[in-house]
Amino acid sequence: MRLENILALSKGSLLGDPSVSLFESVVFDPSKVKRGSFFVAYSPDDIALALQNGAYGVMFDKPTQICDSEVAWIKVDNIDSALKKLLRFYLLEKELQVYACDPITLHLSSMISTPSNFASIEGPMSAIWDKLWPLEKKSIVLFSPTLTDSEIFIEHSQLIRAQEKTITIIEQTLFETSFIHNDTFYERQMLSPFFIPYLEHLLFFYTFLRIPFQIKGFSKMGHFIPVFTNSRLESKEFGSSDRVVIFEPLLELIDEQIDFLDAQASWAKIIYLLPESMRSSLTIGVENFLFYRYTEEVLSILQAKSFHFALVAGVDKSILNPSRSAMRQLELDF
Structure with missing residues (x-):
């Protein structure tokens, strides 16, 4: 990659008068820099190691001390924006x-x-x-x-x-599926x-x-994440309890997941715990739709309700492993 192209595409400013004009590679990890690399410094603290390993150029967007005049120092307003322009061109x-x-x-x-x-x-x-x-x-x-x-x-x-459908489901639970695709049987997939x-x-x-x-x-998906718990919201082994908290980070998927649970687990007691921003006229008076203003409220709401499944929108599953001080406060609240 040529220095002149990096400057033109990134709209960056060249500091100093370096003798280099060509770079062998673009590297983000200072430990992987080799002689001739162009180093992208998200953190100024990484620059010293990159130079030690032979970087010919450095891109940065934070205050940085220029310490080697033979290196091409390129100051940009925002590294991600600059990289996007470079990548789009190449x-x-x-x-x-x-x-x-x-x-x-x-x-x-x-x-x-x-x-x-x-x-x-x-x-x-x-x-x-x-x-x-x-x-x-x-x-x-x-x-x-x-x-x-x-x-x-x-x-x-x-x-x-x-x-048209290309997968035949042979057996299923809410969280596991055995299916056939192209005459191949995939048993008990997570x-x-x-x-x-x-x-x-x-x-x-x-x-x-x-x-x-x-x-x-399939490993665990980052969506529709089931956590089996006991009545104290302590995490249990998969499939070992009849009380499951399901976490979904993307609010856009919640309506679809509500429909899925209503259809697939009509026998169960289900509650939907949603951020206040999702409250609408359609949910007024519906007993199993609950709303929270702050993430800290979620645990106390779950503790107060009985359910088989609780779909929680916009909250990470790590709330089920709060600090000891937070747990003591929760117990005092009750």
Whole structure:
């Protein structure tokens, strides 16, 4: 990567008069810097090690002491914005096929083995850069506009969706599924039936674009997260209690998950614990819809209610493991 291109695309300011004009690689971890690298310094504290390891250039957006005149020091207003402009330009020659999808489909794709010419991306800008930069020409990329700025790409298409069911569910609970796809039986996958329509679209997408894939098993999703608890809200082993708190970080998915629980667990006592911002005329007077203003209220509400399933929106499951002082206060409140 040439210095003049970095300056032109990032709109950065070159400090000093360095002799270098070309860099071998772009690196974010100072311990991985090699002679000739261009180091992106999210933290000024990392610069000394990067220089020690041979960095020829440094990009930064925080106050930094310039200590080596032979190094190309590039000051930018915002590192992520600068990287987005650089990446957008350099991806042009790769002619990538880019597809947008929802966050659940993207997370499912990260659990399925695919060849190196396919990449699903999310996370900080540094992780996205490391994933996209090595891709070969005409590779296929999947991302979610909810999680990643779509302006990284010149253009993208929507995920190609299945028009008919391609998965047959053999057995299911609320949180596990055994199913058949393409004559292959996948037994007791740690995947709620809630996710099966999303998986169908993803596998159809792979098949349509002739992307080889292999399902080895699913780890826990970052959505519709079940935590089995006792009456004191202490976490128990999976499947060992009849009191489950389900956490969903994305508010956009709550309506769909409410419909799923109402249909699949009509026998159960279910409560829905939602942020005050989701209160509407449709929920007025509905006994199992409860609302919280502050995250700290969630535990006390759960403690006060009896339920088989409690769907909690917009709160992390870590609230079930509060500090001892917080637990003592909670006990005093009751």
